[in-house]
Amino acid sequence: MSALFPTYAKWDVKALKGEGALLIDEHGKQYLDFVSGIAVCNLGHCHPKVNEALKAQVDTLWHASNLFHLEGQEQVAQLLTEQSVGDYVFFCNSGAEANEAAIKLARKATGKHKMVSLTNSFHGRTLGSMSATGQDKIHQGFGPLLSEFTYVPLNDSAALKEAVTEETAAVFVEVVQGEGGVRLMNQEYADALAALCKEMNCLLIIDEIQTGIGRTGTRFAHEQYQLSPDIITLAKGLGNGFPVGAVIGKAHLKSSFEAGSHGSTFGGNPLAMAAAKAVLDEVFQDSFLQDVKVKGQLFLTQLEEALKDCDLIEEVRGLGLMVGIECKEEVASLIQACREKGLLILQAGPKVIRILPPLIATKEQLQQAVDIIKEVMAEKLVINGAQIQ
Structure with a gap:
């Protein structure tokens, strides 16, 4: 039994270690951490x-x-x-x-x-x-x-x-x-x-x-x-x-x-x-900020392209590496499914997925996140009786 006030709806993940854009649990499972401590670990874990x-x-x-x-x-x-x-x-x-x-x-x-x-x-x-x-x-x-x-x-x-x-x-x-x-x-x-x-x-x-x-x-x-x-x-x-x-x-x-x-x-x-x-x-180095701009635009474009035919999606929007995916239904189950596949993301209200990658995330890691999100959306559509191309 926990001695903590139950002020947080905790996930079933015990975080033990962090390395860059990765969070590692007690079983050694690695997660792509696109929560970043809720926009805190901009330089990733243990910079x-x-x-x-x-x-x-x-x-x-x-x-x-x-x-x-x-x-x-x-x-x-x-x-x-x-x-x-x-x-x-x-x-x-x-x-x-x-x-x-x-x-x-x-x-x-x-x-x-x-x-x-x-x-x-x-x-x-x-x-x-x-x-x-x-x-x-x-x-x-x-x-x-x-x-x-x-x-x-x-x-x-x-x-x-x-x-x-x-x-x-x-x-x-x-x-x-x-x-x-x-x-x-x-x-x-x-x-x-x-x-x-x-x-x-x-x-x-x-x-x-x-x-x-x-x-x-x-x-x-x-x-x-x-x-x-x-x-x-x-x-x-x-x-x-x-x-x-x-x-x-x-x-x-x-x-x-x-x-x-x-x-x-x-x-x-x-x-x-x-x-x-x-x-x-x-x-605050100009080269660092420019890299965030480039990766942010790339990530947004990749998400828009990957989800353009998905009937679950209302809108993909964002600025830099702060991205929201508004859906037509509640997103809690989608976020859990992403977590099970090794991607940590957040809600921002009942129908919006919020994605906050570390600013040091690589282009490969951003693409990995896009692939997981697309896969989860496709599986959800199959459950709903539809398909995503």
Whole structure:
């Protein structure tokens, strides 16, 4: 009997070891891990440069508290600000913490409390980040949320314009909704969003927790929409599995996070900074990002071609190595069938398969995943009395 709270619907796989894009269970079975810790292990499992950085830091300093000047914090903050539109960084331990900090920063900086976020969004499970999340299933059972959030549909500029007023502190968005079904913002909506925030003098917060650190083929996904957010939130891929989150903010927000206004005991600790610096040194190379773009487009094209005649498929969509396959029926059994064949993938809602390969996955591994998915779809169609060419 487990002593754990049953907060997760665990798979029947005991993960013991990881090597690159592979996860290995207690029986020695190898899985192609296209979950990547839910967009966390962007450099795959046990990346040698991240491992070396952490091993060196373990023998130097684990923790000293944020009362001290820590060189690693300055190095990582410098990398993040040099490669973004932001000027200052706050470090924490997770995406939910980063989003919680972003909400506080926006409210304090503007003196306003109302916020607009998107239907089907996901921003975390703390009270504030859960309130920003536009999904009823995340809210159920926890009582009153922060009442100042209004939710509007993605890519509905009219609804956005109606919701944002002069009393709005910030609009809080993902440019690709991960948990919400791998749904992409369109450029027309992005342009309307930027213009509206400027017109109404409200902040733009972009949650890059799942989309950031190279996942979509650029450092941050919002770069591909020519957006310039006031606040960017990060986590997941930033530490490649070591817990770390960050908030990047523009210079005009500096005075709102003065000493004593916010904090995190473990945020920015030397171990997390060692991991994050090693990740950024690798991922933020132009050649690395270009490779992700090329592989992402190839993978999307291969999936579209393989599944074009499959009656189960509604749409294949994605950006970089963040891909969704929307189906006409619930996908839980399809995901289980892929797992049995050695491919680990996820759901994003009842009818969407979410695929998050490590950014270091080879073209051969991407093709292997396509072949497994096509095989599973074909078997499902046979069960349903149809066929796939």
